[in-house]
Amino acid sequence: MGIADRRQREKEQRRTEIIDAAERLFFSRSYEDVAMEDIAREVELNKATIYLYFKNKETLFATIVLRGVRILAEKYTACMEKQAPGMLKVVQMGQAYYRFSQEYPDYLRLIHFYGSERFSRENPYAAEIGKGYGTCRRILADAIREGIDDGTIRADLDPFLTSMYLMISFMGILSLENRWKLVIEAEGFSYEQFASEFFRFIIPAISTGEGACDVDVEDLELSGRSLTGPFAPEKEKKQQS
Amino acid sequence: MGIADRRQREKEQRRTEIIDAAERLFFSRSYEDVAMEDIAREVELNKATIYLYFKNKETLFATIVLRGVRILAEKYTACMEKQAPGMLKVVQMGQAYYRFSQEYPDYLRLIHFYGSERFSRENPYAAEIGKGYGTCRRILADAIREGIDDGTIRADLDPFLTSMYLMISFMGILSLENRWKLVIEAEGFSYEQFASEFFRFIIPAISTGEGACDVDVEDLELSGRSLTGPFAPEKEKKQQS
DNA sequence: TCATATTATAACTGTCGGTTATTTTGTAAC
DNA sequence: GTTACAAAATAACCGACAGTTATAATATGA
Secondary structure: OHHHHHHHHHHHHHHHHHHHHHHHHHHHOOOOOOOHHHHHHHHOOOHHHHHHHOOOHHHHHHHHHHHHHHHHHHHHHHHHHOOOOHHHHHHHHHHHHHHHHHHOHHHHHHHHHHHOOOOOOOOHHHHHHHHHHHHHHHHHHHHHHHHHHOOOEOOOOOHHHHHHHHHHHHHHHHOOOHHHHHHHHHOOOOHHHHHHHHHHHHHHHHEOOOOHHHHHHHHOOEOOEOOOOOOOOOOOOOOOO | OHHHHHHHHHHHHHHHHHHHHHHHHHHHOOOOOOOHHHHHHHHOOOHHHHHHHOOOHHHHHHHHHHHHHHHHHHHHHHHHHOOOOHHHHHHHHHHHHHHHHHHOHHHHHHHHHHHOOOOOOOOHHHHHHHHHHHHHHHHHHHHHHHHHHOOOEOOOOOHHHHHHHHHHHHHHHHOOOHHHHHHHHHOOOOHHHHHHHHHHHHHHHHEOOOOOOOOHHHHOOEOOEOOOOOOOOOOOOOOOO
């Protein structure tokens, strides 16, 4: 069984090499701009060989997206393990998303791209990806439920719907098109400000305002500033219009 | 000048015919699934002829997206003309977006698709589209400013940032991927519920709670239910998990 | 009716995702 | 070692499609 084992390992290795090569290219160029030929050249294999390991370009791309989703899901899980009021956990998950977007901007881009209906959801990874995202959402919903129970979150909110709203908002805020980032800067805000002020904006939609989180959130610091201080946009330039 | 005029009109007509044909196809199939040949067949012209009127496939697609954006911008403008408290105007704009998504789901889909960075922003229509979207956002920001002045909207909000947050959230909620719609239904909610409950969720993030809108909003009715009644999800099935 | 400019087209090019027929390579049996 | 066989890899190919070009048809004005 030793030889078959090694063959198995080597096959796995090849697979990983292909994914790594593809990832490098997809990280540096757009999906359409990366040809299977390019990936083949990058791993130093023939294009047809790649097709022995992956059904098609989409499937190969999906495995990379899956890597990203798994990292995100881990971050979410970590938030849930700590002991804290529900409201605080929700905020922390938002921050986890934010950190993910800072640490892995390329994965985020790919995840977002994969989302916009263009890929058939036939491949086995699609289900995995969906599950990963579902996990994140479910964890968020659990935190909301906890918050409702401990009185830090509005009791009139439905945990499921609210988790959807928050996921979608996070997603939208953090995978902003470049075009809009320019608009933000033209208005005199940094992207960090834009993202962090969002929390101050959205908190009243979730929180009961019991103050349970007012103190605790202080030491979290998103991009260096507390979440509960006065809502001070602190525009940097704003000399236009 | 009469003849040159007619030539001009005829050219314009041709152009419109091409756009109409392309629209029919893009509405019924995905971008990639529509070949220039298909569009040519649909207008009963040779493919090369289309290239006399449009630089490339992207540009042709962009003109259709522009049609959609213009309709949306009109809807937003209409909201601003009525006399109402700022908070109410903001809600109405959200509803305008919702109605747009119901009346023109195909335009919405195309707009959303055009958004996901894959199109170069070189063509002249890209600028127009950006301007259209910018108009919507600016109108929303104006309404927020009015709301701050008349005391119906939190004074600690920055109008620009808030308008961005709302636009992005609306966008996310209303151009939801099909995959997520299935999740919503699996949880026992209709898509209409999902969209309308979002307003009840988000209002506390914007409103001062002065009640100025509590009464007025009553007669707006989004999908048949008032916006200020108790937050009652009224799940339809919810038999699982 | 002839010269010219516009409009349209058939035929072609280059690229890319994916497939097939064939060769190479590693393994086991003799 | 040599042969038989299976797995891995490849070169050559195919079809589809965006975009171009060389050519033809058509309308206008003299």
